[in-house]
Amino acid sequence: MNDTWSVPGYAEVDVLGTGGFGRVVLAKHEASGKMVAIKYLRAEFLADPRIADSFRREAWLLSGVRSPHVVRLFDFVETPQGAALVMEAVPGVSLRALLVAENVLAPEAALAILKGSLLGLADAHAVGVVHRDYKPGNVLVSREGESKLVDFGLATLDGHNGLTAGSPSYMAPEQWAGQPGVPATDVYAATCVFYQCVTGHRPFEADTSEQLRALHGGAPVPMDAVPEALRPLILRGMAKDPAWRPATAHAFVTDLEAIARKAYGKNWEKRGWKRLAASAAALTALTPLALLTTAGTAAAPLAAAGAGAGATATGAGTGVTAAVVGKIAIAVAILGGLVAGGLLLIPGGDDPPAPPAPLTVALQSTTGRDPALPITYDLQYPQVSGGPDAAVRQRTNDALKAPVDKRLKSIHDGVAEPSTLERLRQDGETVGVRTTARVLRQTPGLLSVRYDHDLDSDVLSHTTWRFPEALTVDLATGQVLGPKDIFRPEILTAAGMRTLTQRLSPHTKNGFCTVPTVEGYPERRVSIDTADRPAGGDHVPAATFGFTEAGAEFEILWYDLGCATEAGNESVVLPYAELDDLLLPKFLTLLGKTAPSASPTTSAASSSSTSAPPPVAGDTYTNARFGFTTLVPPGYTASSWVPENGEGMRFTNAALGATLTVWGTNSAGVRPSDKLAQVVASVEGDGGRVTFRNADRNGYTISGFQGDGKIFYEHEAFGAGSTAGLRWVYPAARKTDLDQPVTDTVEAFKPGDLSRPH
Numbered sequence: 001m002n003d004t005w006s007v008p009g010y011a012e013v014d015v016l017g018t019g020g021f022g023r024v025v026l027a028k029h030e031a032s033g034k035m036v037a038i039k040y041l042r043a044e045f046l047a048d049p050r051i052a053d054s055f056r057r058e059a060w061l062l063s064g065v066r067s068p069h070v071v072r073l074f075d076f077v078e079t080p081q082g083a084a085l086v087m088e089a090v091p092g093v094s095l096r097a098l099l100v101a102e103n104v105l106a107p108e109a110a111l112a113i114l115k116g117s118l119l120g121l122a123d124a125h126a127v128g129v130v131h132r133d134y135k136p137g138n139v140l141v142s143r144e145g146e147s148k149l150v151d152f153g154l155a156t157l158d159g160h161n162g163l164t165a166g167s168p169s170y171m172a173p174e175q176w177a178g179q180p181g182v183p184a185t186d187v188y189a190a191t192c193v194f195y196q197c198v199t200g201h202r203p204f205e206a207d208t209s210e211q212l213r214a215l216h217g218g219a220p221v222p223m224d225a226v227p228e229a230l231r232p233l234i235l236r237g238m239a240k241d242p243a244w245r246p247a248t249a250h251a252f253v254t255d256l257e258a259i260a261r262k263a264y265g266k267n268w269e270k271r272g273w274k275r276l277a278a279s280a281a282a283l284t285a286l287t288p289l290a291l292l293t294t295a296g297t298a299a300a301p302l303a304a305a306g307a308g309a310g311a312t313a314t315g316a317g318t319g320v321t322a323a324v325v326g327k328i329a330i331a332v333a334i335l336g337g338l339v340a341g342g343l344l345l346i347p348g349g350d351d352p353p354a355p356p357a358p359l360t361v362a363l364q365s366t367t368g369r370d371p372a373l374p375i376t377y378d379l380q381y382p383q384v385s386g387g388p389d390a391a392v393r394q395r396t397n398d399a400l401k402a403p404v405d406k407r408l409k410s411i412h413d414g415v416a417e418p419s420t421l422e423r424l425r426q427d428g429e430t431v432g433v434r435t436t437a438r439v440l441r442q443t444p445g446l447l448s449v450r451y452d453h454d455l456d457s458d459v460l461s462h463t464t465w466r467f468p469e470a471l472t473v474d475l476a477t478g479q480v481l482g483p484k485d486i487f488r489p490e491i492l493t494a495a496g497m498r499t500l501t502q503r504l505s506p507h508t509k510n511g512f513c514t515v516p517t518v519e520g521y522p523e524r525r526v527s528i529d530t531a532d533r534p535a536g537g538d539h540v541p542a543a544t545f546g547f548t549e550a551g552a553e554f555e556i557l558w559y560d561l562g563c564a565t566e567a568g569n570e571s572v573v574l575p576y577a578e579l580d581d582l583l584l585p586k587f588l589t590l591l592g593k594t595a596p597s598a599s600p601t602t603s604a605a606s607s608s609s610t611s612a613p614p615p616v617a618g619d620t621y622t623n624a625r626f627g628f629t630t631l632v633p634p635g636y637t638a639s640s641w642v643p644e645n646g647e648g649m650r651f652t653n654a655a656l657g658a659t660l661t662v663w664g665t666n667s668a669g670v671r672p673s674d675k676l677a678q679v680v681a682s683v684e685g686d687g688g689r690v691t692f693r694n695a696d697r698n699g700y701t702i703s704g705f706q707g708d709g710k711i712f713y714e715h716e717a718f719g720a721g722s723t724a725g726l727r728w729v730y731p732a733a734r735k736t737d738l739d740q741p742v743t744d745t746v747e748a749f750k751p752g753d754l755s756r757p758h
Helices: 049-064 095-102 107-126 183-199 209-218 228-237 249-264 268-284 288-295 390-416 418-427 494-507 585-590 600-605 672-685 732-748
Strands: 010-019 022-029 035-042 073-079 082-088 092-094 139-142 147-149 360-369 375-385 431-442 446-456 467-474 544-547 551-557 569-575 619-622 629-632 637-641 646-653 658-665 689-696 699-705 711-718 723-730
Touching: 010 035, 092 095, 095 139, 095 183, 095 268, 107 139, 107 147, 107 183, 107 228, 107 249, 107 268, 139 268, 183 228, 183 249, 228 249, 249 268, 360 431, 375 390, 375 446, 390 418, 390 431, 390 446, 390 467, 431 544, 446 544, 467 551, 467 569, 494 569, 629 658, 629 732, 658 732, 672 689, 672 699, 672 711, 711 732, 723 732
Parallel strands: 375 431, 467 544
Antiparallel strands: 010 022, 022 035, 035 082, 073 082, 092 139, 139 147, 360 375, 431 446, 446 467, 544 551, 551 569, 619 629, 637 646, 646 658, 658 723, 689 699, 699 711, 711 723
């Protein structure tokens, strides 16, 4: 870099630091007189495409951060001579400099710094950015009494692995393991720094990085030098398992304030900042930043001599911000190393971010020991990385980790029960909690996972402490898919659950058990229907289930259905050949399958026995949602047909070229005569001919010939809230063959309850 080059529109005042990457200067914006810090980066560090791409990605990651606790970036300028970051100039010093000067901070001062840092981290986390390198050198303490986060050089999107990098003295166990960065990762690092502030030394120190990794991963935090009132805060923030730390930086602030008020009174923060402001002012007076006392800081000098996002290159470093390749006006923390040493390289520009990495799935493990109870745990769960949307990725990972978090909490609550805890202590037993995870099926649209929860304990020996669990996540939204997202509506009924039970039963070892009922009545056979359990519920499967390559794997807990406790649990796979017609077409698409034709037998099995007429020939179909019933002649195959605002089914006989379509709609307010006029216009518009039409307040009937010469007959009944209709289409040459089947189905058609919408 040419050291004489400077950003046009700014006059250099003094040098704040130099290093291998370039220099940081204090400069004055000529138009406004405001002071800024400008970090100049050498051109050779931007010549490497890999480094340049990482710079652009980092700027993109931070583009949404807006926080008073994060140092602001005003402008980024790139020329053939190098690049420069124009940043907020803060009259203050790094926390590292403060610790060098004072070694140990008063508890109130350390708490004040931790709170400000956590608020800055929370604002970054809110837009999906994890810092991953929180350390004393990246916390700036101002003369006015506030802290600001700086240097997001290792930042990644929340849930993205990034590099296994950071400052080893403050890295969380999951960061050492290369797992995705999450907000709890930053909470751990901030707590490590807080520990150093109140004790004068880091929580763990070692000669090698491997030793340090082992200490962070498994050693208890030494608490002898920590004030007793602050120990719970540190133990929680430095828990080995991120699930045991506060879920968010904001949540940790709540804990911090409660502990600080209890231990140091309601004015603790004011006293802490007063002490810090005095120390920061004294150290700042020894640096060129003392000039900010009179000159002031730059609020947002983005109109610097006409610089703008639309500026174009006019030469090598000439003109008004002449060679601007890109400009990002974002509030980010980029003042890394100012008075703390080191230069951060984060160029930006208007270049789009690199294409997102493809979504991948990997199994993660979290192990540890409960800090207060006799519990050890080894929990496995899948996590995804990559993909285009950080928020969706976080929702997906939260959903995938939730079963092990819930499991660990249930064991924690069970062990904490006084009588159980006393028995464990008497027996000298430590409960071992284990969960293994297995990916059942992954498609571009979904991820289905099974968890097996196990337990090593003589005290907690009951069968119900050990069970399997499954869930399926929509990878486009990050949401867990429930029965209503998976099954057709007619299956989520009493009749539909009977169908599902009947299909599952042959695949079980011993079938569904029977249980005693009131004396004098026969025993009742249990079913998969949640509504049949003593506690009742909706008509949904009373078992978790996931999806494999072969079919749906139901994790049936027989004791939960009412069978004897000794029956335990069983994994039952229902093949897709017996399952597809029960599933929603859109869910089949997520599975990577094509919606099948539903068999009339299936439709009849899921029909309502109270509304279906006895079959004349073939079978009957009743729609559980709208309640209409029709006769289905033999030899017809079924497929779903969905009209606007409704639901239906189409039955086809390919040999005869005939189709029967039935439907229900929520079409309140539509008059039968108006609907009839629409049908007439459609038929005649396609070259057809209407031979009969009639409409009254209860519905309409129409028949004739379509434009292709086929005969059609259509009838739709209307009520106050909904409609139900039937339509036949068949070749004129087959009229003799079809006269009787058509007559039978028309006479047997029952529209159901039309007084309300469905």
